[in-house]
Amino acid sequence: MAGSPTARRRRLAIELKKLREDSGLTCAQVGNELDWSGSKVNRLETGQGRVQPSDIDALCRFYGTADELRELLKSLAKESKTKGWWHARGDAVPVWFSVFVGLEQAASSLHTYQGEFVPGLLQTAEYATELCRASAVQTEDDIRKLVEVRLQRQEILTETSPPDLWAVIHQSALVHVIGNRHVMARQLEHMLAIVRLTNVTVQVLPYDAGAYPATGPFTILGFPEQVDPDVVYREGLTDSVYLEDPTDVSGYTKAFDHLRALALSPQRSASLIRRTLEEHSR
Numbered sequence: 211m212a213g214s215p216t217a218r219r220r221r222l223a224i225e226l227k228k229l230r231e232d233s234g235l236t237c238a239q240v241g242n243e244l245d246w247s248g249s250k251v252n253r254l255e256t257g258q259g260r261v262q263p264s265d266i267d268a269l270c271r272f273y274g275t276a277d278e279l280r281e282l283l284k285s286l287a288k289e290s291k292t293k294g295w296w297h298a299r300g301d302a303v304p305v306w307f308s309v310f311v312g313l314e315q316a317a318s319s320l321h322t323y324q325g326e327f328v329p330g331l332l333q334t335a336e337y338a339t340e341l342c343r344a345s346a347v348q349t350e351d352d353i354r355k356l357v358e359v360r361l362q363r364q365e366i367l368t369e370t371s372p373p374d375l376w377a378v379i380h381q382s383a384l385v386h387v388i389g390n391r392h393v394m395a396r397q398l399e400h401m402l403a404i405v406r407l408t409n410v411t412v413q414v415l416p417y418d419a420g421a422y423p424a425t426g427p428f429t430i431l432g433f434p435e436q437v438d439p440d441v442v443y444r445e446g447l448t449d450s451v452y453l454e455d456p457t458d459v460s461g462y463t464k465a466f467d468h469l470r471a472l473a474l475s476p477q478r479s480a481s482l483i484r485r486t487l488e489e490h491s492r
Contacts, residue, residue, distance in 0.1 A: 216312020219290035221438055223257040225283060229273045230255065246270055261287040295362065303359055306450045310429075310443050311363060317373045319432035321466050323425070325380040327388070328397060330360050331367060332377065332404055332412070337397045340389040345447070367407060376411045378469045384414065384486045391490045398487040405480060413473035414482050422472050423465040430462055 212351050230240055230251070237255070238248035253259030254269075270280040303311070314320065322329050328337060338360045342353045366372055387394055405412045415422065429443045442453040442462045453459060474482060 215290050215292045216309055217316030217438070218286045218431070219257045220313070221435075222261060222283060222286040222290055223255050224437065224439075225279075226254040226261075226269065229269065229275065233273055240269075240272070244272060248314075259427070261290070263287060292460060303356065304448075307445070309452070310445070310450060311359065313441060313443070313450060314363060317431040319374045319376075320429060320432040320465075321376045321432075322427070322429040323378045323469055324383055324427045325468060326386065326427070327383050328379065328401065329377050331364050331375060332397050332401050333360060333364075334393075334397050334400045335361060336393045337388055338391065356437075367404070367410060372407075372409045373411050374411075376413075376470070378413050378415055378466070378473050380415045381417050381482070384483060391492075395487055395490040397492065398483050402480060402483055402487070405476065411476055412479055413470055413476055414479040415469060415473040416482070419472040423468055425462075427464055428462055428466075430459065430466060 218309075227243045230237070236248070237251040240246075241248040241251045249317055250259060254261055254265065265282045266280065266287055268277075275283075277288065286426075320331070322331075327341060330338070333341075335357055338357045339353060342348070348356075367375060384398065388397070401412065404410055426444065431441045431443060433440070439454060439456070440459045440463075444451045444453070453462070473479065
């Protein structure tokens, strides 16, 4: 299982739900048999409740699971309680976003579309600071912590076994001046350096691409193990949405495939980024 406590908590929830569904019982029925509430069973299966070893033992006895699976579940429960490095930034990182960071750290693939801004994994510190400063009323200390988290997130791209990042960015994100033109020039220089990594692909969706799926920014996260289904992440101003239903994921996957088919090739995208960099540098 991938190394993020968030991903382990999700995997544990998936396994517990599968055990119940294989038994043909509802949450209420399982809860009744164990003298629990049905809502407690539901919380454990959605990763919202803290799972104790005694809970795992009780569920495994009830479902009649093998010792090997019981030990795996107990190990996942224990490891899911650890804190990720991003939790050290305190309240500066909202709970709804910390879930995404945890999943991102465990992902083997990241397919992301951005229509207005450069994706977080490709941002410079200056560019990220300007965005954080504009997005909400926060202290300078909070902004510093948010930028630190964003920069540390980027380290996954250069790990020994990094995820494959495929980003489709609308051309307007290259032209839209964040901060000033010097900030933008350094941002585009940084992008050109990052795309040299073999695990990073960037395509630009040009102004003349025509009609495309009407959607805001989103990220599809894929995971190394088949039992961990893909997740679609959509971020708002004060909250986020996580979609795991296969129909939803399939819809976003088709939309992303459509977007990258309309976008310029990686080579032509790099050329457009260079030309835009020259305009910002004048």
